[in-house]
Amino acid sequence: MNQILICGYKGEIGSFLLNGLLRVMPKALNLWCVDVNETEDETVERIRISDTIFLCIPMGKTVDWLVSHKGLLRGKVVVEQCSLKEWVYNEERLKEIDIRSMHVLFRPSQTPDKRDRKVALFKGQFDEEMAKKIEEITGSEIVWLENAGDHDREMAITQALTHRTLLLLGNALKECHGSTYISKKVVELSDRIKQGDLSLYKSIQENRHLGEHLEKMTNGFKQFKIEDYWK
DSSP states (O other), X not given: OOEEEEETTTSHHHHHHHHHHHHHSOTTOEEEEEOTTSOHHHHHHHXXXXXXXXXXXXXXXXXXXXXXXXXXXXXXXXXXXXXXXXXXXXXXXXXXXXXXXXXXXXXXXXOOOGXXXXXEEETTTSOHHHHHHHHHHHTOEEEEESSHHHHHHHHIIIIIIHHHHHHHHHHHHHTOXXXXXXXXXXXXXXXXXXXXXXXXXXXXXXXXXXXXXXXXXXXXXXXXXXXXXXX
């Protein structure tokens, strides 16, 4: 990881990784960036001279970007940042690219406490040295997942179902005249979600594993016994 390229450095995750790299990596490191302002020729040239690429572009554009630059990416490490992983790994046109997965599980601008910061990586994709660098760059704890399916099944609960529940409950609570400490926190979290990128949050709701957890949640509401949660 000596010639690093950050694609999408003006977005929240890209700028977060850029600042982290500048903070912890050696001064001799060659660090390149591209975003929407660079021409395709500039992008191609910076891909050519890099050995590791942190791909921080919108999730819906990730596969198309990888396919369009596939010929240039052979022999390089591409660390993608998508909130859903299976659709990247199931894409046959990307089989020749060394794609590795990383997922920043927090919004950097809203998460100052390092105890709340976690980054998901896949087992077997990162050696100890690179994992340690990512830990230092992000100031986060590493969460190790098995593969794309394991990641997306977990994200169906921790992201898609959680977001949907908070948004629905937050709206309902706003119509109430009184409030408790817990209900205020739910409204705060609901409003925090609404400050994010709508297109990203819509994509998160497309998680194919969400339906199974919605069914479990619905059955849980119907069969709910509060004493079961005190065991």
